[in-house]
Amino acid sequence: MVTQYQYQSPVVRNSATAHLTNTMRLIEKTCVELEAEIAKELADNPVLQLVDQHQCPECRRPVDRFPCPHCEARRRRSDLDEPIIYLSPRSAALTPVRLARDDTPFVSRVRQPETLREYVLRQLVLDLAADERSIAGHILDRLDERGFLTDPLVEIAVYLHVLPSQVERVLKLIQRADPVGIGASGVRECLQIQVEVLEAEGVAHPLAARVLSEHYELLGRHEYGVIARHCRVSIAEVESAAHFIRRNLTPFPARARWNDDDGSQERYFNPDARITRNPYNPDGPLVVELYTPTAGSLRVDPRIRAAVKKVSDEEQRAEWAEYVDRAALFAKCIRQRNNAMRRILSVIVDRQRSFILAGNSELIPMTRAELAIVVDVHESTVSRAVAHKTVALPSGRIIPLARFFDRSLPVREAVRSIIDMETRPLTDEQVSVVLKDYGYEVARRTVAKYRSMLGILPANVRARQYAAV
DNA sequence: CTATGGCACGGATT
C-alpha cells in the first residue's frame, strides 16, 4: 500500500493512486471541515483559484443570489420523478462558522454532529488554563458510555504528569458542566452532584441530598419505611424526596442527552445537506440542497497555466508545473466528492421519502453495501460519505446521515409506541409478543436492549411509577 | 419462580 499522500508533498509520484486517496479523504469530510481544507489549499497553492463567487456551483451560470434562480426554476417542474439535488454554497444558507485561528485541539477538531466531549469543552474553555485543557480533554476521552469516569484521579495525574489537585479542579468543573454529573465515578456520586447543582440553582428538596448520601442503597431498594425511621421523618416525606429525585435527576446524564433516539434533544449543527419539499410540487420528489463549502468553483488559474508554459528556466517551470498539477488534482477531487455525495444522497432521499417526511417508524432498512451497488461506487465510499455527516429534514430536525442505515430504528419506534400505549406494564417478553403482530421478530433480550436504549425503565419499575401517580 | 441485565459469541456490516 502506498503511504498516505499529502497535498503538501512536493512530488506527485503516482497520480492515479494519489487521486484516489485524495478523493477518499475528501469524501470523509463534512462541509465545515472541507471549508477549512479548501482554505488551506488556497493559501498553500498560488495556482489554485476560486472562480467567481457569484457563480452557481450547479449550473455555472452567474447569479446574484442563492439558491440560484435558474436551478430553483427547475424545481417548479413537476415531471421529474427523481429527487432534485442542487449544490448550494453553505455561506448562502447559514452563518459561516468562524474558523479557529490557532490550533487549539478542540476547536479545530470539531466534527459534526457535535459530541459530548466538544459540547462540554466549549462550556469550559473560559474557565480552563491552557494546560488544563488537555487534562479536560483526557478526562472526557476516558468517560465510559454512561458518562462516568472509572479511572482513579491519581492515575490520571500520574499519566499526564500533573498534580492530582489540578486534575481534581478540572474534574469538578466537568462534573458541573451542562450534562450535570458526567465524570462522576458512578451513579451515586452523579446524583449527588446533580442535587448540589440544583440546589445552587434554587431547586431543592429538603431531604433529597440527605437520602442520597446516607441511604443510597435503601433508596435503590425502595425501602422508604426504613429510611423514614432513620431520618425520623414520615414515609410520605421520604416518598416525596424519592419522587423529587426521580423527577429531577438522571442517573445517566450522558445517555439522556446524547444517545437518545427520540430526536428531541439532539444537538447537531451545520448540516451537510438540507432536504425540503418542493414548494411547487409538494407531493413530488423532494429537493435536496447539498451544501458546498465555497461559492463558485475551484480551478487552475488559466493565466498562470499559460504563463507557466513560457517560463524558460527548466527548473522553474517544473516547479510551477507541479503546482498546476496539484491544483488541478485538488479541484478534480473536490468535484468528484460533490458528485459522489450527490448520487448517494439522491438514492437515499428517493428510497426513504416516507421516513424523511413521516418519521422514525417509516425507515426502510437498507445497508451501505446495497446502496453502493445501486450508485455503483465502492462500499467504503458510501461508508465515508455518510460518516460524520448530518442532514436537515423538512421538519427542521437535523439527523446524522448514518441514521438512514439504522436497521432497528423502526423496531425501536414500535417498542416505544407499545409501551406508550400500555395500560399495565408489559414485560420485555410480552412486548416481544406484541411486536410479532407488527411483523417484527425480536428476541426478548433484544427488546430489553432497545428499551434501555430508549431510556425506558423496566416493567417492574414502571409499575411503581403508575402506583405513585 | 419470573424478569432483567451483564457477558460473550457468531454472524453481518463496514
Place this chain on the structure above:
DNA sequence: AATCCGTGCCATAG
C-alpha cells in the same frame, strides 16, 4: 480486519 448487533446463557434481584 475491525466493529457492530442480535441473541443465548447465566446470575441476581424481587
